[in-house]
Amino acid sequence: MQALDLVVTAFAICTPLIYAVIGETIAQRAGVINLGIEGQMLMGAFAGYAAAFAFGNPWLGFLVGGVAGFGMSALFATMALWAGVNQITSGLAIFLLGSGLSAFYGRPFVGSNAPTFPDLGLVKEFNATNIVAILLLAAIVYIFYRTPLGIIVKAVGASADSTFLAGFSPKKIRYAAVLTGGFLSGLGGAALSLGYANSWTEGMTHGMGWIAVALVVVAAWEPLYVLPAVLIYGIASMVALIMQTRGIPISPYLLQTIPYIVALAVMAFFASSKQNAVPRELKKVFAELDF
Numbered sequence: 001m002q003a004l005d006l007v008v009t010a011f012a013i014c015t016p017l018i019y020a021v022i023g024e025t026i027a028q029r030a031g032v033i034n035l036g037i038e039g040q041m042l043m044g045a046f047a048g049y050a051a052a053f054a055f056g057n058p059w060l061g062f063l064v065g066g067v068a069g070f071g072m073s074a075l076f077a078t079m080a081l082w083a084g085v086n087q088i089t090s091g092l093a094i095f096l097l098g099s100g101l102s103a104f105y106g107r108p109f110v111g112s113n114a115p116t117f118p119d120l121g122l123v124k125e126f127n128a129t130n131i132v133a134i135l136l137l138a139a140i141v142y143i144f145y146r147t148p149l150g151i152i153v154k155a156v157g158a159s160a161d162s163t164f165l166a167g168f169s170p171k172k173i174r175y176a177a178v179l180t181g182g183f184l185s186g187l188g189g190a191a192l193s194l195g196y197a198n199s200w201t202e203g204m205t206h207g208m209g210w211i212a213v214a215l216v217v218v219a220a221w222e223p224l225y226v227l228p229a230v231l232i233y234g235i236a237s238m239v240a241l242i243m244q245t246r247g248i249p250i251s252p253y254l255l256q257t258i259p260y261i262v263a264l265a266v267m268a269f270f271a272s273s274k275q276n277a278v279p280r281e282l283k284k285v286f287a288e289l290d291f
Contacts, residue, residue, distance in 0.1 A: 010234030012126040013196060016041070016205075017230050018133045019188030020212035022140055023181030025223055028216055029144075030177035031157040031170075031281025035091030036076050037185050038209025039098020040069040044189025046102040046109070049200040053114035061114065062129065062190045069186015070179055072098055077178040081171055087285050095209070103202045116198040129187075129195035136184070137227060144223045153177055157279030185209070211263070218266050220277045229266075236262035 048065025117127040144150035160170035219229035240258040
């Protein structure tokens with residue numbers, strides 16, 4: 001496999017991660033960490049597939065998946081931002097809730113045949129969800145670096161008090177950031193079930209939401225670096241798969257750990273240089289934890 005083919009294929013299979021990582025990046029830049037992404041993606045994958053099955057339209061299912069993620073993130077925002085529940089605890093609750101609900105209500109759709117997005121012929125698994133991911137990422141990068149809205153979101157993550165004194169409501173901005181992230185993570189889940197796997201199975205994200213949280217750190221909380229961060233993980237996954245198919249005498253269980261080891265290595269390598277990149281308001285979330 002040539003280098004370009006490897007990159008394109010890695011992008012195609014990791015597109016659900018792009019939605020999730022860009023959504024979590026927006027939330028964390030506003031000073032909120034949402035550990036419920038895995039549950040939001042599972043609900044997006046289930047709801048999107050169920051809607052496509054019911055209405056016979058993958059585009060409608062894709063949108064419903066986003067709405068499902070939006071709804072889960074709204075519940076998280078209500079607990080963390082309105083009720084004042086610790087963000088870590090709230091995120092874990094959303095993860096467990098999304099995992100349970102999707103598993104319970106998704107059972108009738110296991111093995112069903114819902115209409116999904118067809119491949120566009122560029123590479124296998126490259127379809128409309130990949131193109132939408134590119135357009136959304138480009139739009140969000142533009143908003144973050146070229147518009148007042150992006151400046152406000154970053155300002156809230158840097159100092160909520162200063163943003164308040166400037167006449168903006170940090171809580172409203174954080175609500176909007178979390179809801180946007182939830183919608184995007186729901187789209188990521190729907191992209192997984194309708195664009196890549198073309199099916200629904202319980203727990204089909206396999207920890208993808210947790211990887212998304214880690215890749216936000218790899219991307220240094222910058223939307224501009226989301227695509228390179230995801231590609232690093234995707235290429236490592238492809239290399240592990242190629243090594244398995246070529247019969248390299250290494251346990252497949254060890255080969256499956258390669259993407260995670262690479263992500264951790266990148267995080268460790270850049271750890272010292274990224275200390276100043278962490279939004280200051282995000283540091284307060286961890287400071288509040290009482291062990």
